[in-house]
Amino acid sequence: MVRVTCTRCGRTYTLTSEQIVLAVEESRGTKRRHYVATCPYCHHATKVPLRPIRQEYARMERLGTLPEVAIAEEAPPPNSEGSAGDEGTQKRE
Numbered sequence: 001m002v003r004v005t006c007t008r009c010g011r012t013y014t015l016t017s018e019q020i021v022l023a024v025e026e027s028r029g030t031k032r033r034h035y036v037a038t039c040p041y042c043h044h045a046t047k048v049p050l051r052p053i054r055q056e057y058a059r060m061e062r063l064g065t066l067p068e069v070a071i072a073e074e075a076p077p078p079n080s081e082g083s084a085g086d087e088g089t090q091k092r093e
């Protein structure tokens, strides 16, 4: 369980396991140190340090209780195949 205290309304809420997975997956390979959670009461965005989130993720991974979350891939894999230096698609007929 990762508890978050809203910086606006002061209420505490817990991140869902899906949010934890998303936070870890999204921050993988980045230098991000925080996950931005949204308060369910007032919808205020609160930064949450990733460290306890990663710890919780590792705990769920150990227990085998990680939820399956579909991650939308933002960066497509680099396509370095084929001939290089072929910029600008000029088509001749």
Ligand SMILES: [Zn+2]
Pocket (backbone or CB within 6 Å): 006, 007, 008, 009, 010, 011, 039, 040, 041, 042, 043, 044
């Ligand atoms: Zn709030």
